Amino acid sequence: MGVMYSSTRNADVKYRASEAILKGLADDGGLFVPDSIPALDVSMEDLAKMSYQETAYEVMKLFLSDFTEEELKSCIEKAYDSKFDTPEIAPLVSADGAYYLELFHGSTIAFKDMALSILPYLLTTSAKKNQVKNDIVILTATSGDTGKAALAGFADVPGTKIIVFYPKNGVSPIQEKQMVTQKGDNTFVVGIHGNFDQAQTGVKQMFNDKNLAKQLGDAGFQFSSANSINIGRLVPQVVYYVYAYAKMYANGVIAKDEKINVVVPTGNFGNILAAFYAKNMGVPIAKLICASNENKVLFDFFRTGTYDRNRDFILTSSPSMDILISSNLERLIYRIAGNDAAKNAELMKSLSTTGKYEITPEMKALLDDFYGNYTSEQETADVISDLYEKTGYIIDTHTAVAAGVYHKYKEETKDTQTKTVIASTASPFKFTRSVMDAIDKKYDSMSDFELVDELSRIGNVAVPQAIEDIRSAAVVHDTVCEVDEMPDVVKKFLGV
Numbered sequence: 154m155g156v157m158y159s160s161t162r163n164a165d166v167k168y169r170a171s172e173a174i175l176k177g178l179a180d181d182g183g184l185f186v187p188d189s190i191p192a193l194d195v196s197m198e199d200l201a202k203m204s205y206q207e208t209a210y211e212v213m214k215l216f217l218s219d220f221t222e223e224e225l226k227s228c229i230e231k232a233y234d235s236k237f238d239t240p241e242i243a244p245l246v247s248a249d250g251a252y253y254l255e256l257f258h259g260s261t262i263a264f265k266d267m268a269l270s271i272l273p274y275l276l277t278t279s280a281k282k283n284q285v286k287n288d289i290v291i292l293t294a295t296s297g298d299t300g301k302a303a304l305a306g307f308a309d310v311p312g313t314k315i316i317v318f319y320p321k322n323g324v325s326p327i328q329e330k331q332m333v334t335q336k337g338d339n340t341f342v343v344g345i346h347g348n349f350d351q352a353q354t355g356v357k358q359m360f361n362d363k364n365l366a367k368q369l370g371d372a373g374f375q376f377s378s379a380n381s382i383n384i385g386r387l388v389p390q391v392v393y394y395v396y397a398y399a400k401m402y403a404n405g406v407i408a409k410d411e412k413i414n415v416v417v418p419t420g421n422f423g424n425i426l427a428a429f430y431a432k433n434m435g436v437p438i439a440k441l442i443c444a445s446n447e448n449k450v451l452f453d454f455f456r457t458g459t460y461d462r463n464r465d466f467i468l469t470s471s472p473s474m475d476i477l478i479s480s481n482l483e484r485l486i487y488r489i490a491g492n493d494a495a496k497n498a499e500l501m502k503s504l505s506t507t508g509k510y511e512i513t514p515e516m517k518a519l520l521d522d523f524y525g526n527y528t529s530e531q532e533t534a535d536v537i538s539d540l541y542e543k544t545g546y547i548i549d550t551h552t553a554v555a556a557g558v559y560h561k562y563k564e565e566t567k568d569t570q571t572k573t574v575i576a577s578t579a580s581p582f583k584f585t586r587s588v589m590d591a592i593d594k595k596y597d598s599m600s601d602f603e604l605v606d607e608l609s610r611i612g613n614v615a616v617p618q619a620i621e622d623i624r625s626a627a628v629v630h631d632t633v634c635e636v637d638e639m640p641d642v643v644k645k646f647l648g649v
């Protein structure tokens with residue numbers, strides 16, 4: 154029968170993959186998890202010869218067990234095509250003793266494209282398989298990158314509408330411009346007076362609002378999610394860890410079965426959870442290094458076993474990681490609680506009522522696969538300028554957080570020999586001002602697009618098409634609202 158999905162808060166009801174993708178979030182507010190993580194059933198020798206698309210099929214077929222071969226291959230082919238500016242899709246670049254896995258070659262130049270270019274196809278295929286007649290309304294909270302990638306993925310997809318909420322003062326100028334210029338009759342973009350956590354909580358509340366669901370249903374709509382709480386986001390992200398390992402093996406960088414470390418700049422804990430799934434599928438990964446910015450709630454959690462979001466929310470130069478409630482951590486908590494939904498539900502209840510929870514020593518012992526640390530704003534800037542001066546390679550602020558944490562990991566553990574992959578989650582062109590400022594303060598006076606051209610010149614890389622596209626694009630979305638007005642805005646957009 155293959156993998157089935159149940160909620161992290163109730164293990165009794167099982168769903169097929171396509172149903173879990175359609176629902177996004179379980180009815181009880183929990184996240185869908187596979188009943189077991191499947192093992193890869195092809196050898197590394199075979200994987201080493203495969204393209205990105207072929208690897209994607211081998212990984213995703215194991216999780217999406219109710220998709221036919223034809224359905225899944227069609228989704229993969231439509232997603233990973235010339236929207237990506239390199240046929241490798243996710244190239245590995247060696248610099249300063251680490252391997253940067255560049256996940257930003259898709260149409261919106263951040264790693265969210267890796268999953269959001271396929272999610273619309275997975276979702277519309279799922280709708281067809283389940284005879285869904287309603288239009289699907291994708292509700293999305295974004296810290297900056299998910300929003301644009303989801304808009305690009307769903308724009309003009311028949312049978313769907315997409316509504317994106319972003320923190321009005323919490324994203325980079327380029328990120329905002331990318332979103333508010335989005336074309337497509339089915340796209341809606343809203344800035345909220347609040348931070349990402351408030352946007353995410355507001356969206357989750359709408360998912361759990363039975364009255365709203367009824368009103369929508371009567372009008373022929375149903376909600377789904379493009380956030381990484383959707384299993385259809387997580388599964389495609391497992392692929393590039395398998396692919397990266399296989400490419401390193403193919404290129405002779407590592408020997409058969411040699412273990413590697415993976416460093417992931419983390420916000421909602423989705424990307425690093427995908428690496429954890431890859432490890433559990435059999436990819437030889439030693440440490441999963443979880444890198445945070447000054448919103449270091451995960452660092453504190455890995456050190457102390459207490460998750461505590463009661464602290465100031467800090468706006469940093471890596472806005473896509475400005476998060477205090479890491480949704481996907483719930484999937485890990487469920488697992489280290491021995492797949493005990495009741496125990497997990499209790500901890501999540503504590504999180505929503507008191508803002509914190511504490512895991513048991515037995516659970517903490519199961520976190521051995523992870524190492525957590527963080528970088529300050531100054532350290533992040535220094536990592537960018539040091540790497541640039543040493544190698545000429547320019548990384549974005551999020552990737553710099555990961556590189557900085559990798560330096561700290563090596564110093565603390567003396568593990569300097571293990572080959573290490575750093576997930577490079579955004580193009581530096583997306584965070585041009587922070588990146589250029591890190592390299593030299595003299596750039597302060599330039600405009601955003603002057604900085605783009607200067608970055609292209611000093612880094613010797615072409616300006617990505619995604620940036621060219623917004624240079625002169627007209628703003629078409631200008632709605633701004635308070636956090637508690639989010640449901641009204643949704644109803645107004647849908648004419649309900």
Ligand SMILES: *Cc1c(COP(=O)(O)O)cnc(C)c1O
Nearest residue numbers: 298420421422423424473578579
């Ligand atoms: C979303 C994002 C992250 C964080 O990824 P999570 O899966 O939320 O942990 C890191 N870097 C960039 C550039 C992002 O867009």
